[in-house]
Amino acid sequence: MILQDTIVALATPSGAGAIAIIRLSGADAIHFADNQFRSVSGKLLAKQKTHTIHLGHIMDGNKTIDEVLVSVFKNPNSYTGEDVVEISCHGSKYIQQEIIQLFLRNGCRMATAGEFTLRAFLNGKLDLSQAEAVADLITSDNEASHQIAMQQMRGGFSSEIAKLREELLNFASLIELELDFAEEDVEFADRTKFKDLVERISFVLKRLIDSFAIGNVIKNGIPVAIVGEPNVGKSTLLNALLNEERAIVSEIAGTTRDTVEDEISIGGMGFRFIDTAGIRETQDVVESIGIKKTFEKIEQAQVVIYLFDSTQFKTLGSQFKIELEKIKNKYPQKPLIIIANKIDKLNEIDISNLKSQISNLELLSAKEGIGVDELKNKLLSFVNTGSLRNNDTIITNSRHYDSLLKALDEIEKVKHGLESGLSGDLLAIDIRQALYHFGEITGEITNDDLLGNIFANFCIGK
Template identity: 65%
Template structure:
């Protein structure tokens, strides 16, 4: 990524391709001047450099005597803009030809093509948002469900940043007193109250632990909850996947072993994305290729957040041993047992099963009976309580790593206090904790780190 300069950058802010309209964005000290040179207002001889900020103007973009397009030009003057610089946004017609003509015109007149994420990078460097908020912008753009949208929006509004900054300031105040003690080490004085400091360390550990634990939820809400559909051949796994997706994604056949590889697709239920994985049927077979598929089934069970264990209603005699076998193999997994093909059972058989084994779901994937009961169960298991309570949820793996590092450093400080270790020995751990907390919000950055983060943004944002 280029080092940030005071030059003017330009990029298409809307998706590439033909559309009704397109938005072209410029940012930099000369952005208003560059556009003004080629803008003819529809209402008199208007000068964009003298108009008020946050105003929109109708006119033509022209090159010499040639009109390129009739446009709306929005003017945002520094520091009250997204980037903190002068920003101009041009709403033009969505022809690819028009878009490129306007961009090329301004490139010839002093602008340069923006790098990926450079508008948001400038916003960060100009103090319009911190680093975690900047990263949330990319997450917000990429959000594909109500849950992932809410997590990103909460972070972009600064909820996570405020919590981290508050911890860092409290720790920084005590760190300053600790450093002062080191300066007066020969006088053997204490400026930091050890009891109060110990309470603060315990409080910081508890908050960090809560944030770290929230990553398990945040990560799946952001990327989709992985659910493996498993069972013996011909129990209806592919039919269930097709029914949930409402399309024929997986091949359905009466021949055992039809599914030999994992088939995956995503759907959104009650605002949460789920990644369903239809797996090869589990059985003993001499077929080499099918065995590879069965091995992948076990791998997908390991990766899944939830396992839907399908059992054919025709095999209810072995139901308990069937359930126990999978639960014994994966004792820590959340396994939901489903009796499929209930259209082949009578009411008496269903009642008998319900009385014998609890927490079973009965459905017919083919006849679409009981599907709503399954989706309601999935919604209940999604654990959206933290979202409903507007709690801070960590969904970024970089933040998760920094939080873990900060927690480990604070833990070392706690041990040192408990062992009455001298101040100069645990002062290093305090500095490390401050460093890792600063990494999250951007108090501590490197050019490589910024380059890595913003290179993943789309151009124009």
């Protein structure tokens, strides 16, 4: 795929603002800019040094569209590896469109989604995993996802894969060489060292694959379902966690008929809270649908919060325990936090009695904000962030995960072949397949369909 023309797009979010940036990239980007830009100094952009900024006006013939600052980045020292011009204009939607339309009329083409980053990849400025990390960085909405995206964009993941691929490629070359001298029965590749390498590659691949579980929830937010009987304070708790009136709160049981979701960041980690309809027997058709959705949301959740009204425990305690046991039995693998709400209305004796009957009980008053911070810390404790603190590579991309699984499968075949004394020509087949899947991750192996699928998810202008 070779793209030779010059593209243009709005690089800042669409809509009115103080400043907007319009980006051009391509062999004629500076030439096109010079045709429409009049510097206050009278100098041509083509004669200026790279990474310089110039004040002037964008002109449509004799008509002045806007006073702008133009940044010049000459190849190969630009984001795309081509000549790049960025025009900082006033953020009026009219001005933005006038400037873009001006360049389109004069020979530029409107950039497709992700085309600037695609060109950066094609010109060797980024590998494919780094390019994908750009999109993750743009969409990161908490500290943890931002940190992972930054690490991958700097090449942390791809450099680890590239190193393994290079070592494997070296041994593959020696084994291929052995095939050329098959009649002489020589062995260029030290099988002991090769076996050690395969063991090390297998260990690294398994670590990366295992990291996807945490990486996926960090990237997408950790879903937490808040469940319990009607009118026990689930919506109040959601509002307390979010610090805003997100869910409707009333004294009428069954007010929440559908699930209500919102996200917050706790300790740099994204959590997606789901306030569900109360679990109870009901003849109300709409409420029944809401209760059905509650169990669907529990299925999707990583953590479940079971909330009950502590003031009703004396009369309804057995009912609460039955519902609690249902959830425990149906979802035994899910972390479960049991919370007694409205403790501000209890005395010390009642609280002590509660603790004696339910183990690992959390005490809380959602209305008064008591115990909310402790709950946030409890939620954070379920997330293993040791890898983040240690700067270990964490996988968040499902495409990478799939390629790693396939690479591991081929490496296991190579390992088995070494142990069983398989011939070099058969080993070479599995090694080539492993190298192929490594190459899929970083972009050494690619095709137009794959690139189209990846970059179609980018925003236009990036």
